[in-house]
Amino acid sequence: MATLTTVYQTELIKSKNTFALWLVVLGAAFVPFLMFLIYMNKWENFLPKPGENPWNQFFIANWQVVSFIFIPFFIVLLCALVIGIEHKSNSWKHLFTLPVSKFSVYTSKLSVVLSLVLFCYLLFVLFLFMSGTLLGILRPKLAFLSHTPNVAGLLQFAGKSLVATLGMVAVHFWLSIRLRNLIQSVGIGLVCIVTATILFQRWENAVYFPYTYTMYTLTGDKESLHSLSKHEMYSLAYFVVVIGLGYVDFSRFYRG
Amino acid sequence: MTELIIQTDRLQFGFRSSQPIVKALSLQVPKGSIYGFLGPNGAGKTTTMRLLLGLLPNPENNIRLFGKTMTDSRLEILSRTGNLIETPSLYEHLTGWDNLDIARRVRGVDRKRISEVLELVKLTHAAKKKAKTYSLGMKQRLGLAVALLSEPELLVLDEPTNGLDPNGMIETRELLIRLNRDYGTTIFLSSHLLAEVEKMATHVGIINRGELLFQGTVQELAAMKANQAVLQIVTSDNQRALEVLETVSGIALNGTGLKTPYQGKEQAASINRLLVKNGIDVYHLSVADNDLEKLFLQITDGSMEPMVLQTT
CATH class of the missing domain: 3.40.50.300 (P-loop containing nucleotide triphosphate hydrolases)
Known part of the structure; x- marks a missing residue:
C-alpha cells in the first residue's frame, strides 16, 4: 500500500504544466513588481524622512495591496485549480480504484494546496527583498541599501497572514471538490470576498467571516505581531472543523 | 467447482x-x-x-x-x-x-x-x-x-x-x-x-x-442457439400439411409456410416423407439457423424466455 508521501509526490507530479503552478509564481511576483515600477517612477514621493527605515514603508505598502482582495482571490482560484485537475481529467473514479485510502487522497491533496500557499508566501517575501534591493541600487536616494530590513517582523507578519487564510482554504477545498465546475466555486468565492470587503470595519460580526481575516491581520496592532490574534484563532478553528466535515463528506458520500 | x-x-x-x-x-x-x-x-x-x-x-x-x-x-x-x-x-x-x-x-x-x-x-x-x-x-x-x-x-x-x-x-x-x-x-x-x-x-x-x-459458457450459449433453430417448410397446401403433421410437436403455421423446432436431420427427413406420402408437394425445407446476433436480439428484446444457466 502506498504511503502518504508517495501519494503526495504523485499529487505534485500532477501539478506539472498546470496553471495552478504559474498562479503561485505570477501571483507572488505581481504586486512586488508593480510596487517596484511605482517606486521607480514616483520615487520623490517615497523618500524616507531622516532616520526612517524605508523597508518598513515598502513592506506595508505591499501588504496593503495584497491583503484585501488579492490573497483571498488567490486562495479561491488555487483551490479550484488544484482540485480541478481531477474534475477535468475525469479521474476521481481512477483515484478511488487505486489501492489507496480515501484518507490518503484527501490528505495529500490538502497538503499540496497548503504547500502551494506556503510556497507563494515565501516567494512573495523573496520578491519583496529583491524588489527593495533593486530599488536601492537604481534609486540610491530611497536609501534601501543603507538600512537593514526587519526580517523577523516580516516573517512573523507573513506567518500571521498565512494562518488567516486557512479558514478560506478549508471552505474552498471542500467547495472545489463538490463543485465540478470551476466557475461555480470561483463565483461563490468572489461573492464572499466582496461581502467581506463590505462588512469589514462596518460591522463587528465580520470577525466571524473567514474571508475578512487577511484584512484583520493587516490592520491589527503591532503588539500582536508575536502571537496569533483572535481572528487568526478563528481561522484555525474554521480550518479544523471544515476540513474535518469535508473529510466525512468526502469519505462517506463523495463518489467522484 | x-x-x-x-x-x-x-x-x-x-x-x-x-x-x-x-x-x-x-x-x-x-x-x-x-x-x-x-x-x-x-x-x-x-x-x-x-x-x-x-x-x-x-x-x-x-x-x-x-x-x-x-x-x-x-x-x-x-x-x-x-x-x-x-x-x-x-x-x-x-x-x-x-x-x-x-x-x-x-x-x-x-x-x-x-x-x-x-x-x-x-x-x-x-x-x-x-x-x-x-x-x-x-x-x-x-x-x-x-x-x-x-x-x-x-x-x-x-x-x-x-x-x-x-x-x-x-x-x-x-x-x-x-x-x-x-x-x-x-x-x-x-x-x-x-x-x-x-x-x-x-x-x-x-x-x-x-x-x-x-x-453461462460460450458453449452453453451455442447450445441454446442450436435449441432455437427452426425447421421451415413450404408446401403446395400448408393447411393440409398442418393436419398431416399434427403429431409433430410444436408445428405451426408461419407466414407462407410452417415451422417447427428443429430436432435433427432424421426429423427433417421423416417430415418430408410424410408429406410426400400424403400427396403434398414440398417446395422448401430448411433449417433457419438462428445466429447468435439474432439470439442476442431475441434475448434482449424479451421475445424469448430468460434462461439463466448457471456455470458449475
Whole structure:
C-alpha cells in the first residue's frame, strides 16, 4: 500500500504544466513588481524622512495591496485549480480504484494546496527583498541599501497572514471538490470576498467571516505581531472543523 | 467447482428505489475466464462495473471479489484489480509516461514496468508526448496500459475496444487473450457487440434493463442457439400439411409456410416423407439457423424466455 508521501509526490507530479503552478509564481511576483515600477517612477514621493527605515514603508505598502482582495482571490482560484485537475481529467473514479485510502487522497491533496500557499508566501517575501534591493541600487536616494530590513517582523507578519487564510482554504477545498465546475466555486468565492470587503470595519460580526481575516491581520496592532490574534484563532478553528466535515463528506458520500 | 473471482448475490442498485438500474444480479465469474458482459446501451453494464469496484454504494455488501468484500478488504481487492471504466481517466496536461508514473508510484510497481506496458499497448513512440495530443484510440490504449501496470489478477474493462479502429480492436483482443492465456488473468469486459465478445470470451453474461437474462459458457450459449433453430417448410397446401403433421410437436403455421423446432436431420427427413406420402408437394425445407446476433436480439428484446444457466 502506498504511503502518504508517495501519494503526495504523485499529487505534485500532477501539478506539472498546470496553471495552478504559474498562479503561485505570477501571483507572488505581481504586486512586488508593480510596487517596484511605482517606486521607480514616483520615487520623490517615497523618500524616507531622516532616520526612517524605508523597508518598513515598502513592506506595508505591499501588504496593503495584497491583503484585501488579492490573497483571498488567490486562495479561491488555487483551490479550484488544484482540485480541478481531477474534475477535468475525469479521474476521481481512477483515484478511488487505486489501492489507496480515501484518507490518503484527501490528505495529500490538502497538503499540496497548503504547500502551494506556503510556497507563494515565501516567494512573495523573496520578491519583496529583491524588489527593495533593486530599488536601492537604481534609486540610491530611497536609501534601501543603507538600512537593514526587519526580517523577523516580516516573517512573523507573513506567518500571521498565512494562518488567516486557512479558514478560506478549508471552505474552498471542500467547495472545489463538490463543485465540478470551476466557475461555480470561483463565483461563490468572489461573492464572499466582496461581502467581506463590505462588512469589514462596518460591522463587528465580520470577525466571524473567514474571508475578512487577511484584512484583520493587516490592520491589527503591532503588539500582536508575536502571537496569533483572535481572528487568526478563528481561522484555525474554521480550518479544523471544515476540513474535518469535508473529510466525512468526502469519505462517506463523495463518489467522484 | 472452480474458484469464483467475481460473485454477486442478487445485486440491486438504483439511484431511486422506484427505478432500479440493476436488478437481482447474480454474477459468477470463474477464475481464469474471459467473461463477456453483454447488453445494449443503458442496460446497466457500467453501473454494475462501478458497483464491483466500489465506486457506487453497496449497503447490502453482496459483492465478492476474490471471495472478499469491499468493506473488509477494499485496498487488497483494488491492488489485485486493474480497471478501465468509461472514458480513460488521463491527465491530459501530462505525458503518457507521467500518467503511468503516477499510477505506478501509488501501486508500488517498479519503474521499468512503465516501458513494458507502453510496449504492450504499442505506445512507446508517444511516451513523451502529452496525453492531450493523443488520438481517441491512443488514449484508450494508454488507459489500458494504466490498468495493466500492476499485472493484476483481475481486469475490469468497460468497452475496451471503444473508439479503436479495426486494427486496434484486433490488437487489443489479441493482447487480452494473451494476458489471459499466459498469466491466467481473469478478464471481465463489457460490450454491446456480441460478435466482439464471441471472438474472445469463454463465458458470457447477457444483461438487459438491469436483469441478467443469460449466464453461462460460450458453449452453453451455442447450445441454446442450436435449441432455437427452426425447421421451415413450404408446401403446395400448408393447411393440409398442418393436419398431416399434427403429431409433430410444436408445428405451426408461419407466414407462407410452417415451422417447427428443429430436432435433427432424421426429423427433417421423416417430415418430408410424410408429406410426400400424403400427396403434398414440398417446395422448401430448411433449417433457419438462428445466429447468435439474432439470439442476442431475441434475448434482449424479451421475445424469448430468460434462461439463466448457471456455470458449475
